[in-house]
Amino acid sequence: MIRHLVLFKLNDGVGKDDERAVAGAEAFAKLGSVIPELREWECGWNTTVRDIAYDFAINSLVDDRETLAAYLNHPAHQAAAGQWREFATWVIADIEV
Template structure:
């Protein structure tokens, strides 16, 4: 299994109640049901207000590198990435679990 973690930081001036953000969250919330390669899927807002904290996180898992590639290339994932690209930046980590 491979754990796929993503931490999102909203761009300067973008708030959680921005309609684009709300739409992006809804898109990501559905991915666990839409992409068969996902063995585990959760996402949500960070509750920490520390200055170094990111705003939103995805925690997911896939079987192997091939499944990770299929997930990343899946049209539903790509649609979510396109939405989030408008208002956030992110970092990722993929590691065996």
């Protein structure tokens, strides 16, 4: 199994109430019910306000590298990630569990 973690940092001048960020969060929230390769799906806004904190997070679980690739290439994921490219940057970690 692979735990896929993503942390998003909004670009300067973009708040979580920005319409692009709201739409991006809604797009990611839907993925758990749309992409069958996902065994677990959690995402949401960070509640901690600190200089080093990221703004939004995804925590998901897939069976293996092949299902991770299927998730990453899924059209719904591609569309959601494409929205975030306009207003945020991110880091990922894929951990074998």
